[in-house]
Amino acid sequence: MDCRILLCNTYHLGHRPGHQRVKAAGGLHKMMNWNRSILTDSGGFQMVSLSKLMTVDENGVNFESPHTGEMMALPPEKSIEIQQALGADIMMQLDHVIHVLTTGDIVKEAMHRSIRWLDRCQVAHTRDDQAMFPILQGGLNLELRKECAEEMAKRAKVGIAIGGLSGGEEKDHFWKVVAACCAALPSHLPRYVMGVGFPVDLVICSLLGADMFDCVYPTRTARFGTAMVRRGGLMQLNQKRYKEDFLPIDDKCKCNTCQNYTRAYIHSVIGKETVGCHLVSVHNIKHQLDLMRDVRRAIQSNSVEKFLNQFLSDYYGPIQDETVEQSSQIVRDVPRWVRDAVDHMGYKLDF
Amino acid sequence: MVKFTIEKKTLLGRLGKIDTWGSVEVNHQTPSCMTYLRAGHIPHLTWEVAATQLRLEQTPIYQMTLPSLVTQAKIIEKFGKGAPKFCGIPASSAIHLTPFDPLGKLPGGYNDSKSVAIWTPNGKVSLDVKTWRSIINSFGCESFETLVDYDTPRDAGQKKLLKAVERTRTFHEQLFQQDEKVKGERIVTLGGGFSKYHRRKCAMEVGLAEETSAYSVEFREFSEGKEVDEKEIVELLEETFSPLPPTKLRYIAGPFNPKTILFLIKNGIDLFDSSFPVKLADEGHAFCLADDYPTSSNFEIVDFNNQKFADDFTTPFAGCECYTCKKYTKGYLQHLLNTHELLASILLVIHNITEYDRMFKLIRKSLENSEGI
Numbered sequence: 001m002d003c004r005i006l007l008c009n010t011y012h013l014g015h016r017p018g019h020q021r022v023k024a025a026g027g028l029h030k031m032m033n034w035n036r037s038i039l040t041d042s043g044g045f046q047m048v049s050l051s052k053l054m055t056v057d058e059n060g061v062n063f064e065s066p067h068t069g070e071m072m073a074l075p076p077e078k079s080i081e082i083q084q085a086l087g088a089d090i091m092m093q094l095d096h097v098i099h100v101l102t103t104g105d106i107v108k109e110a111m112h113r114s115i116r117w118l119d120r121c122q123v124a125h126t127r128d129d130q131a132m133f134p135i136l137q138g139g140l141n142l143e144l145r146k147e148c149a150e151e152m153a154k155r156a157k158v159g160i161a162i163g164g165l166s167g168g169e170e171k172d173h174f175w176k177v178v179a180a181c182c183a184a185l186p187s188h189l190p191r192y193v194m195g196v197g198f199p200v201d202l203v204i205c206s207l208l209g210a211d212m213f214d215c216v217y218p219t220r221t222a223r224f225g226t227a228m229v230r231r232g233g234l235m236q237l238n239q240k241r242y243k244e245d246f247l248p249i250d251d252k253c254k255c256n257t258c259q260n261y262t263r264a265y266i267h268s269v270i271g272k273e274t275v276g277c278h279l280v281s282v283h284n285i286k287h288q289l290d291l292m293r294d295v296r297r298a299i300q301s302n303s304v305e306k307f308l309n310q311f312l313s314d315y316y317g318p319i320q321d322e323t324v325e326q327s328s329q330i331v332r333d334v335p336r337w338v339r340d341a342v343d344h345m346g347y348k349l350d351f
Numbered sequence: 352m353v354k355f356t357i358e359k360k361t362l363l364g365r366l367g368k369i370d371t372w373g374s375v376e377v378n379h380q381t382p383s384c385m386t387y388l389r390a391g392h393i394p395h396l397t398w399e400v401a402a403t404q405l406r407l408e409q410t411p412i413y414q415m416t417l418p419s420l421v422t423q424a425k426i427i428e429k430f431g432k433g434a435p436k437f438c439g440i441p442a443s444s445a446i447h448l449t450p451f452d453p454l455g456k457l458p459g460g461y462n463d464s465k466s467v468a469i470w471t472p473n474g475k476v477s478l479d480v481k482t483w484r485s486i487i488n489s490f491g492c493e494s495f496e497t498l499v500d501y502d503t504p505r506d507a508g509q510k511k512l513l514k515a516v517e518r519t520r521t522f523h524e525q526l527f528q529q530d531e532k533v534k535g536e537r538i539v540t541l542g543g544g545f546s547k548y549h550r551r552k553c554a555m556e557v558g559l560a561e562e563t564s565a566y567s568v569e570f571r572e573f574s575e576g577k578e579v580d581e582k583e584i585v586e587l588l589e590e591t592f593s594p595l596p597p598t599k600l601r602y603i604a605g606p607f608n609p610k611t612i613l614f615l616i617k618n619g620i621d622l623f624d625s626s627f628p629v630k631l632a633d634e635g636h637a638f639c640l641a642d643d644y645p646t647s648s649n650f651e652i653v654d655f656n657n658q659k660f661a662d663d664f665t666t667p668f669a670g671c672e673c674y675t676c677k678k679y680t681k682g683y684l685q686h687l688l689n690t691h692e693l694l695a696s697i698l699l700v701i702h703n704i705t706e707y708d709r710m711f712k713l714i715r716k717s718l719e720n721s722e723g724i
Contacts, residue, residue, distance in 0.1 A: 017661060017686040025664045025682055033678040244426055256399040260439040264430065265391075268423045272472060273390045274693050278397045 001255070001286055005037040005089075007214040010082060011046035015067060019085040027087030039214070040088040041194075042079045042135075045097055056096055058113065076117040080124040080132075088130065092161060093121040095135040100167035107139040111148050118155055133192060135163035140173045142180040149184035159190035162210070166195035171337040175204055179344065182209030199228060199291055203311055204341045206295045207304060218288050222280035225270035228287045230311070232319030235263075237280065242267040247322060255286035305347045312338065313351060353494065353536050353564040355381075355600040355621075361721035363645075364616035364714070369412070369600065372445035373493025373536050377410045381600070381621040382612075382718070383711045385414035385447060386704070387629055389454075391438020393704070394629050395696040398439050404674040405701055408712050412445045414604070414624045415492055416452040418469045421476050424486050433491030447538065448492040449567075450478055451501070453605040453626040454633075457571060459502045464518055467498050480525040487533055494536035497557065498522035499569045503544025512549045515542060520556040527562075536564040538602065541591050545572070545583070551590040558595045565600035566592075568620070574605035575627060581614060588618045606630045609640060609710055610648040616714060628703030635688045635695065637702050639668045640710055645717050655699070660685040673705035674698075 008028055013019060025031035028038050044061050047054060053064040053071070060075030079094035094117050096110040114137045125132050134152040138144030152160060162181045165174055178193060185191055192212035193205050202213055218228060225238040227249045235242075235249060248258040249266070257266075257279040269276035298307035316332040331351055342349060354370040367381040386393060386407070393401050420427070420434060427434050435446050450469055451457065461468035466477040480498065487495045499522070500515040507515070519542050526533060539557055543550035558566060568591060573579050592601070601620050606627035615623070631638055635656040641649035653667075660681040667676045667684060675684075675698040687695035 012690075016690050017682070021662060021682065021686075024662060025680065031664075031680070031683055244429060246430055256397070260398065262430070262437070264423075264426055265437055265439065268420075268426070269390050273392065273419070274395050274696060275390065275392045275397050277693060278395075278400075282397070282399070 001282070001289060003036070003285065003289060005039060006034060007039050007041065008086065008088060009046070010040045010043035010079070010086065011050070013040075013086060014043055014082055019082045023085040023087070029087065037090070038088040039090040040083050040086050040092065042092045042094040043074060043082060044079065044094050045194075047074060056110075056113075058116075060094065060117075061096075076120040077124040080121050084125070084127050084130065087127075090159070091125070091130050091132045093118045093132060093134050095137055095163055097137075097164060098139065100139060100164055100169045102139060107137075107141055108144055111137045111139075111144050115148065115151050115155075118152060122155065131158035133159045133161045135161040135194070136181055137164050139164060140169060140177060142177065145177060145180050146184045149181055153184075153186050153189060156189050159192060159212070160185060161192040161194050163194050165193065166197060171335065172340065174201075175208065175337055175341045178205050178210060179208045179341070185209075199230075199233070199288070200312075200315060200338060202288070202291060203295055203308070204338060206292070207299075207308075207345055208341065218284035219281045222284045223277040225266070225276065225280060227266075227280050228284045229319060230287070230291070231314045231317055233315050235319055237263060237266050238270045239267075245322075247320070249280075249283050250287075250320070253283065253286060253290070255283045257283040257286075308342060308347055309350050312349065353538075353600060355565065355598075357598055359718065359723050361718050361723055362617070363613075363721050364718055365619060365621060366715060366718040367600070367621050372412050372447070375443060375445040375493055377412060377445050379409045379412060379445075380715055382616045382623075382714050383409065383621075384623040384625050384707065385602075386411045387453065387624045387626040388413050388415050388438075388440075389452065389629075390419040391415060391434060391440055393625075393700065395632070395693070395700050398441060400697065402441065405704060406673075407704075407708050410445070412447060412622075413440065415446050415448045415490070416455075417448065417450045417478075417486070418452040418455050418471050418476075420490075421469060421478070421486070422471055422473065424482075424489070428485070428489035433489070435490075435492065446492040447494045447496075448487060448490055448535070449496045449604060450483065450498060451571075451604065453571070453574070453624055454630055457501060459504055462500050462502045462515075462518070464521070467500060467522075480522050484526055484529070484531060484533055487535060488531070492535055494538055494564065495533070496538045496540050496567050497526060499540040499542040501542060501569050501571065503542060503546075503549070503569075504572065505545050507544055507546075512544055512546050515544065516549050516553045516556060519553055523557040527560075537562050538565045538567050539563045540567040540569055542569040543587075543591065545587070547586055547590040550587050551594060554591050555594045563599065565602055565622075566595065567602045567604065570603045571605050573611075575608055575611070575630065576606075579611070584614070585618055588615075588620075592619060609638075609644065609650040612710065613645055613648045613714065625704050625707055628707040629700060632696055632699035632703050635699065637667060637684075637699055638706060639671070640706065640713070644710070645714050655681065655684040655695075656688050658685070658689075661689075667702060668706075671702065671706065673702045675702040675705075 047063040055062045062073050076094040083091040095114040098110045118134045134156050136148045138148045190211040193210045196213045197215050227235040229235050229250050242263040245263040298304045313331050357367045359366040369379040427437050430437050466479040468475050500518040503515045541554050543553040602622035603620050604624050636652050638652045664680040664682045
C-alpha cells in the first residue's frame with residue numbers, strides 16, 4: 001500500500017505502556033516494527049478533550065488524570081521530554097488549545113502563549129534526529145492567525161501545523177482559516193492541518209495549499225463497518241442492502257479487499273469476526289492514499305478543475321450499484337462552503 | 352479422491368502421505384493438521400496477512416467450519432461461485448467442509464431424528480440431511496463430512512446411544528440415496544460416545560462403504576480442557592477402527608494440546624486441526640514446545656496478559672522463526688493485550704499456528720527415525 005508516515009498518540013502511549021517503557025523498548029519504531037516515518041502529537045489535545053477538570057496557566061496544562069484521578073501538570077518541557085522518549089521523526093509543540101468556538105481576549109492570549117510555549121519547547125528539544133513543528137493558533141480570527149503565522153514561521157525549522165480546527169466549527173469558517181494560514185505562511189514549510197479529515201476536506205485543504213493531514217476517521221469508521229468510497233462518500237456495509245451485493249466495495253479500487261471480497265461477505269462478518277475490521281480498514285487507508293495521490297497528480301498535470309468536477313460529482317453522487325446507470329445519476333447538493341472555496345480558488349464546477 | 356498412503360508404521364504412530372485432496376495436489380505428509388477456518392478465514396488473519404506472514408511447512412488443507420457461515424448459505428448459493436471464493440480463500444486451495452466448529456459450543460439435547468443442531472452467534476440451526484447436501488454442493492469444497500449424532504455424553508444410557516448410532520446411520524444413508532449427487536470427497540464421521548460397543552457398531556454401520564475417502568472420529572468429549580482417561584481412549588479407538596480397512600486416513604477434529612496429540616498419533620490418528628493454537632491465541636496465550644519434544648511430551652503455555660512481561664523487551668520465544676517472534680517483543684504483546692488491540696490476536700495466532708505446525712514436523716521426523724513394525 002506504500003503508506004509512508006504514521007501518527008502515534010502521545011497521550012495514550014504516555015498512559016499505556018508509558019513513555020519510559022517505549023524508550024526502554026528502543027523507541028516507537030522498534031517497538032511497533034515500523035521503519036518508516038512517525039509523527040507524535042503533543043499530548044495536550046487529549047488532555048483537553050478527555051479531562052473534565054482542565055486548567056491552563058503559564059506553566060502548562062493542568063489536568064485530572066482520567067485513570068488515577070490525580071491532578072497532573074504538563075508543561076511544554078514535559079511534552080517534549082515525553083516525545084523525545086517516544087522518538088518519532090516529527091514532534092509537535094505543546095500549544096494552548098481552546099475550543100474553536102471560544103471568543104474574546106482568551107483567543108489572543110492562547111495564541112501568544114502558544115508562541116511562548118514554542119520557545120520553551122525549542123529549548124527543551126535536545127535530540128537532533130527529531131524535527132519539531134510549531135502549531136498555529138488564533139481561533140477563527142484571521143488577523144490573529146496571520147500574526148501567529150508570521151511569528152511562528154520565523155521559528156519553524158522543518159514544517160508547521162495549523163491547529164485548533166475540526167472542533168465543530170462552521171465549515172465556512174474552517175476553510176477560510178486554512179486559506180488565510182496557507183496564504184500567510186512561507187512556501188518552504190510543509191503545512192500540516194491537524195485532525196483533518198473527511199475526503200472532501202482533504203481535497204479542498206490541499207488545493208488551498210495544505211500538505212499534510214491526519215485523522216482517525218478512516219480506521220475508526222472501518223471498525224464499525226463503514227467503507228469510504230469515491231462514488232457516494234460512505235458505504236455502511238452493515239446495512240441490509242448489502243446482504244446479497246456481490247460487487248466489491250469499489251470495483252475501481254486496487255486494494256486487497258476490493259480485489260478479493262464482495263460487499264456481501266464483508267456484511268456477513270461485520271461485528272462477528274475481527275477480519276471484518278481489518279478488511280474495511282485496509283480499503284479505507286488505501287482510499288485515502290489513492291485520493292491524495294490523485295490530488296497530487298491533478299496539481300502536477302494542471303488539471304485541478306477537471307479533477308474537482310469529477311471528484312465532487314462522484315462524492316456527492318450515489319453509491320455505485322448494479323441496478324443504476326451511472327451516467328444518468330443525480331448529484332446531491334454540493335455544500336455551499338465547498339462551492340465558495342472552489343470559487344475562491346478560481347475553479348468552475350459544471351453542475 | 353483423497354490419495355493417502357501409509358509409508359511407515361511405528362510404535363509411536365504412523366507416517367503417511369496425502370498426495371491429492373480431491374482435485375488438489377497437496378503432497379502433504381502426516382501426522383499433520385488441517386488449518387482451522389472460521390468465517391472462511393484463519394481467525395484474525397486476512398488472507399493477505401496469511402499469505403505474506405504465515406509460513407507453513409506444507410501445502411495446507413483448510414478446515415472450513417460451517418457454523419460461522421450457515422446463516423449465509425442461501426447467499427453463497429446465490430453467489431454461485433462457492434464458499435471458498437465468497438470468503439476470499441486463495442484459488443485452488445484444498446478445503447474440507449465440516450458441519451461443526453471445534454471451538455464452538457455444542458450443548459446436548461438438541462438433536463432429533465431428522466437433524467443435528469449447530470450453533471451460531473444468533474442461536475441454534477437445525478441441520479437436516481437435505482440442507483446439508485445442498486450446502487455441500489453449493490459451497491463446492493473438495494471434501495465434506497457426514498452428519499453424526501454427537502449427543503452421547505458419558506452418562507448416556509444404552510437407549511440414547513443406540514438411538515445416536517441409528518440416527519448417524521440414517522443421516523449417512525439419506526445423504527447418498529437421493530438422485531441429487533453429493534459433490535466432493537466423502538469423509539465419514541464415526542460416533543458412539545464412551546461406549547466401546549457403540550463405537551464398533553457405528554463404525555460398521557457407516558464406515559464400510561467403498562466411496563469412503565477418510566474417517567473422522569467424533570471425539571469432542573476428549574478435547575482440551577476435558578478429563579481424559581488414556582486407557583479408555585485406546586480402547587475406544589481400537590473398537591472404532593478394528594472393523595474398518597486399516598489404510599484409510601484417520602482424522603480427529605478439535606483442540607488438543609501437544610501431549611494429547613502425541614498420544615492420539617501413537618494410537619493411529621493421522622490428521623488433526625489447528626483449533627488448539629487459535630483457542631490459545633483467543634485467550635492471550637502463546638505456547639512453546641520443550642526442547643526435547645517429542646521425546647518428552649512437554650510444552651509451556653505463556654500468558655501474555657500477565658503484567659510481569661510489561662518491561663520485558665526480549666523476543667517472545669528465542670529460536671522461533673515466526674513473524675511475531677522475529678519482529679516483536681514480550682512487552683509489546685503484553686501492551687497490545689492490555690490495551691485490547693486487535694493486533695494482539697493476529698500476532699498470537701501467527702506464532703501459535705507456526706509452533707503447532709513445527710510440532711507436527713518434529714513428530715514426523717521422530718517417526719522417520721523410529722523402527723518400523
